[in-house]
Amino acid sequence: MSKISLYFENGLMLEANSFGAEGTAVGEIVFNTSLTGYQEITTDPSYAGQFVTFTTPEIGNVGCNAQDMESKGAYCKGIIVRSYQDRPSNFRCEETLAALLKRENVLGITDIDTRFLTKMLRDEGAMMMVASTEIHDEDGLKKVLESSPRIEEVNYIEQVSTKESYIHPEGRYNTKTFQYDAPNTTKKIIALDFGVKRNILNELTHAGMEVTVVPNSISAEEIITQFDAKEIDGVFLSNGPGDPLILKDEHEKIKKLIARKVPIFGICLGHQLLSISHGYDTYKLKFGHHGGNHPVSNVVTGTVEITAQNHNYNVPDNITEVATVTHMNLFDNTIEGLKYNDSPTMSVQHHPEASPGPHESAYIFGEFAKML
Numbered sequence: 001m002s003k004i005s006l007y008f009e010n011g012l013m014l015e016a017n018s019f020g021a022e023g024t025a026v027g028e029i030v031f032n033t034s035l036t037g038y039q040e041i042t043t044d045p046s047y048a049g050q051f052v053t054f055t056t057p058e059i060g061n062v063g064c065n066a067q068d069m070e071s072k073g074a075y076c077k078g079i080i081v082r083s084y085q086d087r088p089s090n091f092r093c094e095e096t097l098a099a100l101l102k103r104e105n106v107l108g109i110t111d112i113d114t115r116f117l118t119k120m121l122r123d124e125g126a127m128m129m130v131a132s133t134e135i136h137d138e139d140g141l142k143k144v145l146e147s148s149p150r151i152e153e154v155n156y157i158e159q160v161s162t163k164e165s166y167i168h169p170e171g172r173y174n175t176k177t178f179q180y181d182a183p184n185t186t187k188k189i190i191a192l193d194f195g196v197k198r199n200i201l202n203e204l205t206h207a208g209m210e211v212t213v214v215p216n217s218i219s220a221e222e223i224i225t226q227f228d229a230k231e232i233d234g235v236f237l238s239n240g241p242g243d244p245l246i247l248k249d250e251h252e253k254i255k256k257l258i259a260r261k262v263p264i265f266g267i268c269l270g271h272q273l274l275s276i277s278h279g280y281d282t283y284k285l286k287f288g289h290h291g292g293n294h295p296v297s298n299v300v301t302g303t304v305e306i307t308a309q310n311h312n313y314n315v316p317d318n319i320t321e322v323a324t325v326t327h328m329n330l331f332d333n334t335i336e337g338l339k340y341n342d343s344p345t346m347s348v349q350h351h352p353e354a355s356p357g358p359h360e361s362a363y364i365f366g367e368f369a370k371m372l
Contacts, residue, residue: 004109009143010127012120015136019084020101020108023130026148027051027077030312031118033291037356038079038097039064042106045160045195046268046310048075048241049151051129052290053105053117055311057081059110060097067173067180070197071354074100075160075241078107078131082114092178107131110357119326125286126312156241157250157269160195161216168213172206174201185210187233187372192216194240194250194269199355204236207365209372211236220256228263234263234344235370237270239351243314244272251277258343265368266347268311273336274347275315278322278340285334288312289350292357295330296337296350304330305361308354315349337364344371 005016008029031053032041038059041052059081079101086096101108109131121127126366130145168191170180183205191201191213204211212232226232235257254277257264266274272282289309297305305327314334327337327348337348346368352361 001110003105003136004131004133005136005143006109006129006140007133007138007145009127009145010124012327013138013141014112016109016112018133019086019110020078020123021100021105022133023105023107024130024134024144025077025107026128026145027079027175028126028151028289029121029129030126031055031114031121031166033293033308034308035292037292038069039100040070040355042076042079042097042100043074044197044310045071045075046241048156048195049154050076050241051078051080051131052076053080053114053121055114055118058083058085059112060085061088062090063093063095064097064100065092065094067092071160071195071200074104074106075195076106078109078114079112080109080117082110082112084108084110121287126288134298144364145275152243152246154242155246157194157247158214161193162213163215165212165214168201168205168211170202170205170230172202177230181206183210184208187369188212188231189234189236189372190214190217190226190232191236191238192270192288194238196238196240197351197353197355199353200238200267200351203353203365207369209369211316220253223257224260224262227260229251234265234368236368237264237266237273237347239268239270239310241269243284244269244276254306258345261343261369263344264346265371268349268351271347271349272315274312274338274340274345275319278319280316280319280322282313282315285314289329289331292354294350296361297328297330298326299328300326306358307350307352307361308358309350311349339350346371
């Protein structure tokens with residue numbers, strides 16, 4: 001392992017050890033409270049532009065494998081762990097986490113007090129930082145950080161969206177065969193790819209929908225033409241990275257789909273874009289929701305669901321002027337789910353696919369299928 005230096009926008013500088021790629025990277029630091037699934041988190045495109053601090057101290061002990069990739073690569077700037085294990089032990093292991101990070105040019109930072117970092121972020125909020133295996137003086141790191149764009153200024157979906165359309169071939173993972181099931185579909189939808197997770201697509205197909213994943217650059221007119229010709233039954237708006245307010249083209253595109261009353265389902269970024277497209281701008285949370293243990297109240301049934309979450313932005317409370325709240329976050333009473341009053345549109349802020357878990361909200365994909 002080599003030395004790596006970290007500098008934060010609050011003026012703090014720390015030193016640690018590197019186990020991933022070499023180099024210098026600038027991004028926003030957040031913390032994730034999931035107990036499992038470090039590979040899924042690392043390869044979630046929604047983390048593009050961010051450093052992820054894991055609160056689970058031991059990371060790397062089961063290695064990584066191709067089946068657990070949530071995308072084709074890893075788009076986060078780096079991951080920060082208390083203790084990295086480079087000798088994984090699991091029958092599904094194909095490579096170490098360090099090997100994955102080096103191949104994807106992602107920094108790996110270890111031997112650092114992640115409890116301290118988590119408490120700092122809870123007190124001060126998510127912030128920008130720089131990490132480097134090349135620059136170790138404070139002034140040099142500070143200059144790099146101050147001269148770099150903030151995460152709110154970068155359109156990361158241009159980096160993570162697919163460039164070519166494709167039909168997703170897999171359903172839910174079968175723990176008996178250790179393979180993904182072949183889907184049995186009766187409906188057809190388009191998935192607008194803003195950085196979609198593989199297991200979201202798996203759950204959509206498991207719920208009976210053939211999913212064609214399309215680039216974020218597709219026009220509303222092309223989608224509406226397919227809908228009018230009955231080639232598709234609806235549209236899915238995926239999760240993705242960054243600030244939804246800067247995605248002006250997406251706002252206009254979604255407004256046209258809403259006006260045509262195309263059935264729409266959004267998750268995470270898709271949920272936020274639907275709010276903005278209805279005229280209700282999102283706002284940034286202090287340190288966001290990142291983890292696999294967030295309690296959400298299903299307002300319709302009165303039950304509590306433990307959910308997976310990954311977002312820094314939230315829809316405003318006055319969205320209730322045009323939509324009905326279906327889910328609420330029990331940590332901070334923020335809105336987690338909506339059904340719009342005047343269009344066949346629904347969305348959730350949390351991740352009902354929840355790979356690797358929990359799975360208590362997976363029924364939501366079936367609700368979308370029934371809406372088509």
